[in-house]
Amino acid sequence: MRGEDHGHNELSGTVHGSAVQAGTVYGGIHMRIGTEAAGQIQQTPWQLPPLVRITDRTEELFALEQHRARTAREGYPALAAVSGLGGVGKTAVALTWLHALRPQFPGGQLYADLGAQSPNGPADPDEVVAGFLRTLGVAAKQMPSALADRAAMYRSLVADRQLVVLLDDAATAAQVRPLLPGGQNVTAVTSRRRMPGLIVDGCYALHLEPLATEAAVELLEITLADGRVAAQPDEARALVKLCAGLPLAVRVAGARLAARPRREITTMVRALTEERGRLEALAIEGDHNVRATLDLSYRGLTPEAARLYRLMGLHPGSEFGTPVARAALASDAAELLDMLHDANLLVDAGEERYRFHDLVRLHAASKAEEEESSQERVAALRRMFDHYLATATRAEEIVDPQHRTMPRSYGAGSVITADLGDDAEGALDWLELELPNLMTVIQRARPAGFPAVAWQLADALWPLFLRRKFYDQWRAAHSEGLAAAEQLGDTAAQCRMLTSGGVGELGLGSHERALEMFESAARMFRMCGNTLGYARALNYQGLAHQRLGRLDKASELFARAAVELPACGDRRAGGLARLNLAEVALARGLPEKATADADAAYVTLREVGDMYNAARAATLLGRVYLARDLLDPVEDLLFTALSTLRGVAADYETARTLESLAQLAERRGQQDVARDYYREALDLYSSVGGSESAGAQTVRTQLAQLESRSGD
Template structure:
């Protein structure tokens, strides 16, 4: 089917789910659970974030931790923020040292702890600082709609929020000093940065940079001993020293070698020493900074895998994202991968990345992933590698489509291609379209998987599967609409547009233009939105798709309305309202009539607004569109207010409020409350009006910020009501909003 329809005006509703932090390999560490010290709560604001990975015990790094703490003490005495960077080879224990230090100072920083993996070694490239600042702002309690779209504005808000807050920030795996600078908090905060590169540029910002060298022999032997924990190191001290020498003192290599020995309790350490020595000449394919012994340890660990686990290891190296769950492994393997995943995890080749929706998630250490990729290149045919990548992509597409169906059944899904194999269910919840619990679970799944979805979308065209790209962008529509990931919204539709053009699929091109245009409209770029809508309209005309063209009338009207051109907007809405029912889409025609009523209301044409709003409401109710039915009720109620018909105004506004509250549609709920407050004012009930205004102010501040125009208007109305003293304590004590 050509063309599509969205909930056209709903560009502000938001829901926000929990933030999920990835795991990471920490060389030379041992995890243990430790109760967090009780921190003093902030005087105001949301609960402080506590995002650091688990507390750890490190080996042979006490001097480095003492150096970092000494730097903090000096900075605190001098009244400066603390910035420290820990650099070194991958697997040397940079993150372990930083975490050991930060956990010791947690009691002194009740403002919380923020953590971000900056992805210098990620296959998708380093993380954009704007994305991280946005994530930090949300963790600090900023509602998603209030997060500014521009990096400079995000940074300014972040610095304002941290100026009087004692906060710890950890920026893991940084690529450059320039990537780090926008993420530095203000005030008496502590920031720790880790990077494989030395970052002398941070010295300009007052940072203290330390570079970690591999562990000394005795510290590495201690790590091997604690990994084995069976007395073999004490029995074979010389062999133990020879083994850690072959591991070049790198904690990752020591742990991998130790894990292999631990799995073979009858073998002497000499066996591993001999094996590593024999592997030296075979490791050039994975030459990472000259660490031949690390590659030898990885090769040996890989060679000990059963065939099925080795096959999964190679194919998972192709995964374009940073972490994955069991269903992805099932999709890659084409069968149940649980046993093979357990083998890889036990062999220290996979890292526990926490849980999502009750399921375990995993990730590779950067060096291990490179090793897996090298083994895939060596042992898998180009055809099998391409097929595995397609299975990964189709898995994400199929489950994103399922989520789309649960969240937004009104959104017409275009044809989707899920490939030849069976689709593996991601397990984010059962339910039917319209089921609020199932829809919330589906939204949470989309949000958590967003980095993976975007990574798949980015590689779709280079991998020769462009249709996957635009279809994935289309399937993410409900997430973009409700949770406002603006940067991803824009990128996904730009890449989706290129993919649709490469496919030569004009219907898909138009879908990317209209969905992307609505995103531009939501980001307050109506000029760009109008360009996209008009291009889609021209395409529909060329292909003879009259229904698709009629839908663009509505979109173009929205753009002109945002541009302050109500006459042009009303003309386009009127045409859409007349043409769409004749083309077979009564619901879209009703939305156009709703938009027409909105223009009439803004002009004070209350009779016209009532007529169009109620006509739209009746069709939308018949179509099962509960959300837009409620919006039409509220619009009619506000129009009746203009006519002075308070009973009808209250009926419409209360009906809207009853429907909107369970949907967490804060902006529309606040508008309905504002209307009820005006009804109460008209009846001489200032107490009821105040209660409605105050609740509306809370909601407007949540979605648009306390300084938004809507919030200020409500604040002005409250001020105009005057003091509460002497108000009637009987008639005014009812709950106008309940």
């Protein structure tokens, strides 16, 4: 069935002489033909298909009408192109707009199905124009033979007529141009492809997206019309979400339910929940069929674009960038992505990113299963996984060059890495943007046969988790990473997942769980004779005891680590242990010891080039001086730390430094300065941990107290 969302009417009236209409003729043509000379307009065609009820297209219809009104004021014909995914309701929207114009355009309505998806190929513009001329009363013997002459005659006949034209299912702008009537007439073009070429003709381009949930529920209720939607509102919402807002899918699901009035909506929800069978479930006896609709768009692709479409159906997430498409194809993909976008099989998500409509993704995946060998599917998936692992590892190197990156393993062939530049904030932004995809890769890697990818990618996410506090994802990534490392029997990987994952548990407040993980890692290090790893585990255990309020035990463990780590050759980790000792000493009310430990940590971390943790030590040293009421050295320390922390996009630590600067300003009686620092710290704490995080709540209290004192 060509076009979409409409039915057929029989042709009524009388036609004298030969009459041929390209595509399917819809509606009535009321004719008053005598022996008048050819070329005189003697009939009023009303060819538009009947209206179909639509929902939630008010803004689109308003935009179309605004375009028409503007062109009318300026003396130009109105031309609009409505594009979108097959089944999204393009024809229904165009019909709703054009039918409403009938009182203002008494000259009639012309319709042609341009057959972009026809098995026989698109309709020839020559034949379509000829059909229009016959409809308008031109006899065969007066019909020009050349397309240019036919188009000129067509424009002459309708120049003063005031009619509307619907060119449905267009293939290209070149097919459409000879069919534009000119004058003060209105033309709507529908196409599954975007038609930027028509913009030069003054076209208004309208792209239709799937329906919002509530509008899709309304469409389902209209389709059923038996009260089941009102009786089962939650089930109805679940159903239209599985249809992903595609009007054709909603109508098909509704029609299947309407044919079984005793069936609950839940039954259809269950039928659509299983992804593998969803497209098959959205069909009615081979007539209205979501899969068939998508097949039509798929058949119009070049072989190269079709292959990219299939392979991206294997992508683990719903949105992706150009580099991962290049990895999937193992060659350049930019132009092919443009082709898929122009065919409305991909949605432009901005900044060279794309996403699939849910049902299109299922269709692409099914095509990959049908047309790609299992070996090529596995290879393409591995190339995409490798892209994410390699780029995340590069981001890790940029953000935290001091982090001990463990070896990475990749599949065969070259690995495509996204260009992240050298900016830490940009690298963190990439990790955060891709986090949904990265988490899906971690979850899918082990079942796909790539367990090493799971723990290595979890490891590469350490800087993001540490700086931006995605604690739930932190836990999930390291839980799966640990399972993968255990499957491989990789002791080093298991220990990394236990220690890094334990730090995430501390952030979640699961201090006992964190301690168990650190102790497990310590036992494994000891069993395999890894003295350095064991010393590092002492430091981690100290962190857990510190959070549990066992400051004496924490101090003991940190002191041991501070001695053993440098002895094992890791001065940096020894400096971190001294930093932790200083934190505990400050909490225990030992400011002189805290000063000595913080200063020693600051010196060591600067010497080994760990400027991020050196800045943390400087902030702590500033806090210690504040506690001792020694204000003179505080400002330089804190500003030094602030400059470094801003440069590496460490928002949480930046907030801690700003909080200390606010306290310093308060001590000096600079209330306005303190207020500004507190507000900036509050914004950063809220952006990292949420407005109800401990840091945000503390600063909010301090800010309120400051305001109260200022009021006094």
